[in-house]
Amino acid sequence: MLQEYVDRKYRRDNKPPVEANLIKNRTAIVGIGQTSYTKNSGRDELDLACEAIRNAVDDAGLKISDIDGFDTFILDRLALPMLVNALGIPDVAFSGEVSGGGGAGCAVAMHAAAAVVTGQANYVCVYRSLNEASGHRYGRGDDFIEYMPVALTPNYAYTWPLGFVTPLGWAGVWGKRWMYEFGITREQIGWWPVVLREYAQNNPDAMFYGRPMTHQDYMESPMIVDPLKLHDCCVNTDGAAAYIVTTVERARDLRQKPAIILAASQSCPIEQEIQTVYQRPIISGLVETWYVGQELYRVGECGPDDIDVAQLYDPYSIGGIIQLEELGFCERGEGGKFIEGGDNIRIDGKIPCNTAGGLLSEAYLHGYNLVIEGVRQIRGTSYNQVKDVELSLVTAGPGVQSSGIILRG
Amino acid sequence: MAKKSIKDKTNRAKSGAKSRKTGHSMAKNSIKNKTAIVGIGVVNFSKNIGRSEWYTASQCIKLAADDAGVNIYDIDGMVKNIDDGPDPSYVQKGLGIDNLTYHSESHWGTSAMMNAVQAIASGAANYCVYYQPAHRASGPEKSISDYRVARETRDDSLDLIRYDFFSPFGLIGQTGYVGMTYQRYMYEFGVKPEQIGWIPVVESESAARNPNAIFFDKPITIKDYLNSRMVVNPMREYDVAPKVDGAIAIIITTTERARDLKHKPVIISSCAFGMAPEGQFHTSYTRDSITELPEMKNMARELFRIAGVSPKDIKAAMLDDTFIPYVPMQLEALGFCGRGEGAAFCEGGDRIRPGGELPINTDGGSFGQGKLDMTRIVEAVRQIRGTSTNQIDNADMILVASGAGGPADGLILRG
Amino acid sequence: MTVKYNADKRIPHPAKWAVLYRSSTPFWDGVKEKKLMLQRCKQCGTWLNPPRPMCPKCHSTESEWVASSGKGKIYSWVTYNEAPDPAFKTPYAVVLIELEEGPRLVSNLADITPEDIRIGMPVEVTFEDVAEDLTLPKFKKAG
Numbered sequence: 001m002l003q004e005y006v007d008r009k010y011r012r013d014n015k016p017p018v019e020a021n022l023i024k025n026r027t028a029i030v031g032i033g034q035t036s037y038t039k040n041s042g043r044d045e046l047d048l049a050c051e052a053i054r055n056a057v058d059d060a061g062l063k064i065s066d067i068d069g070f071d072t073f074i075l076d077r078l079a080l081p082m083l084v085n086a087l088g089i090p091d092v093a094f095s096g097e098v099s100g101g102g103g104a105g106c107a108v109a110m111h112a113a114a115a116v117v118t119g120q121a122n123y124v125c126v127y128r129s130l131n132e133a134s135g136h137r138y139g140r141g142d143d144f145i146e147y148m149p150v151a152l153t154p155n156y157a158y159t160w161p162l163g164f165v166t167p168l169g170w171a172g173v174w175g176k177r178w179m180y181e182f183g184i185t186r187e188q189i190g191w192w193p194v195v196l197r198e199y200a201q202n203n204p205d206a207m208f209y210g211r212p213m214t215h216q217d218y219m220e221s222p223m224i225v226d227p228l229k230l231h232d233c234c235v236n237t238d239g240a241a242a243y244i245v246t247t248v249e250r251a252r253d254l255r256q257k258p259a260i261i262l263a264a265s266q267s268c269p270i271e272q273e274i275q276t277v278y279q280r281p282i283i284s285g286l287v288e289t290w291y292v293g294q295e296l297y298r299v300g301e302c303g304p305d306d307i308d309v310a311q312l313y314d315p316y317s318i319g320g321i322i323q324l325e326e327l328g329f330c331e332r333g334e335g336g337k338f339i340e341g342g343d344n345i346r347i348d349g350k351i352p353c354n355t356a357g358g359l360l361s362e363a364y365l366h367g368y369n370l371v372i373e374g375v376r377q378i379r380g381t382s383y384n385q386v387k388d389v390e391l392s393l394v395t396a397g398p399g400v401q402s403s404g405i406i407l408r409g
Numbered sequence: 410m411a412k413k414s415i416k417d418k419t420n421r422a423k424s425g426a427k428s429r430k431t432g433h434s435m436a437k438n439s440i441k442n443k444t445a446i447v448g449i450g451v452v453n454f455s456k457n458i459g460r461s462e463w464y465t466a467s468q469c470i471k472l473a474a475d476d477a478g479v480n481i482y483d484i485d486g487m488v489k490n491i492d493d494g495p496d497p498s499y500v501q502k503g504l505g506i507d508n509l510t511y512h513s514e515s516h517w518g519t520s521a522m523m524n525a526v527q528a529i530a531s532g533a534a535n536y537c538v539y540y541q542p543a544h545r546a547s548g549p550e551k552s553i554s555d556y557r558v559a560r561e562t563r564d565d566s567l568d569l570i571r572y573d574f575f576s577p578f579g580l581i582g583q584t585g586y587v588g589m590t591y592q593r594y595m596y597e598f599g600v601k602p603e604q605i606g607w608i609p610v611v612e613s614e615s616a617a618r619n620p621n622a623i624f625f626d627k628p629i630t631i632k633d634y635l636n637s638r639m640v641v642n643p644m645r646e647y648d649v650a651p652k653v654d655g656a657i658a659i660i661i662t663t664t665e666r667a668r669d670l671k672h673k674p675v676i677i678s679s680c681a682f683g684m685a686p687e688g689q690f691h692t693s694y695t696r697d698s699i700t701e702l703p704e705m706k707n708m709a710r711e712l713f714r715i716a717g718v719s720p721k722d723i724k725a726a727m728l729d730d731t732f733i734p735y736v737p738m739q740l741e742a743l744g745f746c747g748r749g750e751g752a753a754f755c756e757g758g759d760r761i762r763p764g765g766e767l768p769i770n771t772d773g774g775s776f777g778q779g780k781l782d783m784t785r786i787v788e789a790v791r792q793i794r795g796t797s798t799n800q801i802d803n804a805d806m807i808l809v810a811s812g813a814g815g816p817a818d819g820l821i822l823r824g
Numbered sequence: 825m826t827v828k829y830n831a832d833k834r835i836p837h838p839a840k841w842a843v844l845y846r847s848s849t850p851f852w853d854g855v856k857e858k859k860l861m862l863q864r865c866k867q868c869g870t871w872l873n874p875p876r877p878m879c880p881k882c883h884s885t886e887s888e889w890v891a892s893s894g895k896g897k898i899y900s901w902v903t904y905n906e907a908p909d910p911a912f913k914t915p916y917a918v919v920l921i922e923l924e925e926g927p928r929l930v931s932n933l934a935d936i937t938p939e940d941i942r943i944g945m946p947v948e949v950t951f952e953d954v955a956e957d958l959t960l961p962k963f964k965k966a967g
Contacts, residue, residue, distance in 0.1 A: 020532035047877035081688045088880025091707045092684035097514045114531035118440045268509040272498035573848045576836035578932050580918040581908035588902035596943045642903035
């Protein structure tokens with residue numbers, strides 16, 4: 001099982017040839033839009049989605065009626081016909097949805113790119129709208145199961161009766177194992193949220209804008225589920241975000257500098273569960289992130305050293321840090337040391353990470369805000385702009401079937 | 410230094426893309442004939458299959474892989490309908506596939522097909538399986554139209570606002586939703602149940618010859634149709650496809666790879682999806698006209714454009730007959746007959762029988778087999794392979810349509 | 825009254841999906857005050873039915889709720905012979921009303937038996953308290 005991962009040898013012989021990958025260099029993200037991120041929007045999710053989509057369309061220099069495709073999470077609660085009726089779109093030529101919670105964060109962009117590059121749609125709108133703070137909260141145990149599709153639940157039969165009911169707890173198990181195997185300390189982990197909070201201080205859209213946090217604040221914050229402290233956890237958010245994907249040819253005629261998709265990949269490795277990936281030979285790593293990264297590097301014909309800035313999906317700190325290892329930014333087990341002091345992930349560091357504040361300090365918009373920040377880094381319009389960005393990497397949720405993209409100018 | 414050289418490489422790719430001035434028109438329609446269906450797997454239908462959907466999902470995928478001559482471990486893409494059966498990550502576990510490089514889901518009809526085609530055509534996967542295990546007869550009630558079920562299970566993936574405006578008045582369930590449209594259709598075009606009834610009659614004839622169609626050992630007559638229970642006037646019992654337990658999987662790959670496999674490839678000539686303004690699932694009552702299927706019309710326009718053919722080239726059509734009154738409307742929307750002429754087209758049954766002008770649902774359809782949308786794709790594949798239990802002559806171009814009354818999707822398959 | 829209810833079963837209430845859809849609240853608030861309220865785009869006057877946050881014609885998010893005259897015609901109808909929900913006693917009819925302003929609404933008939941229903945029949949709104957906590961807009965013969 002997962003011999004490729006155990007041996008760290010990615011098989012290329014069983015993959016479609018790179019030349020057959022039509023997405024590569026032929027598609028781009030051309031418009032980005034978001035609502036304000038709040039604790040209580042006071043508005044419908046449909047309302048929020050319309051605003052974010054209109055902002056994305058305006059940003060691209062398009063008309064709403066240009067959109068002829070949609071992609072989102074299966075978790076998204078909007079009925080597509082209602083959205084289409086509100087937007088007044090004459091015809092929709094493509095519609096897709098992706099499972100795996102936050103793991104779909106970049107898969108939606110990949111599928112949108114596949115749709116436009118195969119001529120099945122012209123402009124695909126990728127959207128997500130959620131009143132996660134004021135409405136249903138994914139991290140809460142009591143009604144979590146009600147919101148999960150029935151078919152996803154077999155593994156819950158083993159965990160629920162034990163009171164083992166929240167993603168935080170499930171992830172804590174593999175997080176703890178990682179800390180144990182490699183001697184990672186809580187002090188080291190703390191640098192991830194601390195640096196992200198620094199970034200958020202320059203980002204007026206961030207939920208934690210104007211609320212700085214020191215490493216000491218972090219250390220003194222309460223433990224939610226050992227080993228995760230309050231500030232290791234993402235910030236529940238009400239809001240919506242959207243972006244538009246089209247072909248590179250069409251992108252040239254639009255308002256913004258296109259963020260071209262160099263590579264996009266998806267991975268669902270065996271024994272994938274919602275965070276309870278305990279049957280794998282190794283649980284102290286993120287198998288899906290490793291696969292996503294390997295495929296991105298294969299298709300993009302590049303490596304971790306070529307990446308200038310990264311947005312790593314971090315529902316909790318450990319999820320972000322282990323991804324640094326799995327994507328090759330540091331050695332396996334060296335994640336703790338790598339982020340000690342935080343300099344490596346700061347703006348002038350080896351690999352600046354989550355430069356808008358990430359899910360911990362900007363917003364928990366299921367990774368859509370990470371894609372948007374990845375695009376801004378290519379455009380040169382980030383609040384924490386990294387210099388001379390050529391390649392900008394974005395990943396999606398760890399611990400579930402995951403995905404990633406590499407953007408370029 | 411290493412860093413620089415790799416960036417040069419990506420820059421080369423960039424300038425390559427730039428110089429490809431004609432790339433746009435090349436990319437356009439690029440799914441045409443690029444992919445093919447190479448394997449089908451059908452778990453025998455029953456009224457109580459006695460197994461989990463997880464079990465039958467694995468079973469039908471194995472059957473499809475064997476049919477295609479594809480090693481299960483070579484499957485690297487999976488798509489499915491959201492409502493049917495377990496997520497790819499579970500199915501994968503049972504099959505022992507190490508890693509999937511593509512998976513996607515869809516709400517509507519058989520539109521996941523489009524994802525599968527794109528996965529293969531864009532080079533994201535080699536072999537994509539589309540599976541649909543659905544145990545609607547014995548399984549838990551998952552009817553998306555049932556207000557109480559929707560509230561209790563918080564089936565919030567669908568459009569709940571309409572329940573506000575329908576349920577308090579007792580307009581509950583898809584049969585009632587469709588009845589409202591059917592009533593108006595009869596009024597506007599003078600359509601009679603005596604005409605529409607020939608559709609289930611003809612389908613039951615085909616079903617009687619198809620061993621996997623368990624509902625009709627012998628065909629029904631038009632009299633049987635007219636005498637069937639009036640469930641929601643004007644919808645009779647025989648206007649609605651029965652529920653069944655079953656599981657279907659198909660495998661899609663590139664046309665190139667398909668040529669090395671066991672069967673003659675069934676080439677996907679075209680694949681399209683369509684929606685239209687003011688659409689609601691079966692309840693688009695606020696449109697100017699409620700008796701046509703504009704989603705289907707939009708889909709068909711794209712479907713025929715990509716394939717470069719017209720309705721007269723189609724040898725047989727597998728239409729969405731979950732609700733019989735939608736069949737004549739589909740014939741109109743797909744361009745097989747004029748507006749308001751669908752019912753007359755079906756009257757007497759001769760034109761829609763195997764051997765007729767446009768044979769429809771030659772496996773007995775959802776009416777004869779129970780509702781499992783993928784049966785339409787399977788029967789189209791069988792017609793092209795020449796293995797249908799109601800085989801027609803020269804079956805070289807077959808149309809599949811799904812999603813009547815909501816977002817629509819379709820396929821044109823050829824030999 | 826042509827719809828009979830089972831007294832011990834709760835009639836399906838408009839869902840209070842407070843976070844998901846707040847949009848239909850003004851309609852039901854209006855019904856409580858025996859008014860038939862419709863949403864309309866403030867900028868271009870397009871009816872927004874069912875309610876929604878954005879106008880599909882002009883993409884304005886400014887809308888207003890205005891009272892309908894309550895007059896209209898029967899556009900289509902069905903009769904349930906088998907109850908889809910235990911609250912309803914069969915047979916009963918459900919009608920689709922086309923209001924004179926244009927929008928269509930699903931409703932029941934107050935004084936017309938299923939046998940007498942005809943498409944095109946003129947009707948007007950009436951409000952019926954069907955349960956302690958539920959008023960519904962229904963339609964009766966105009967005149």
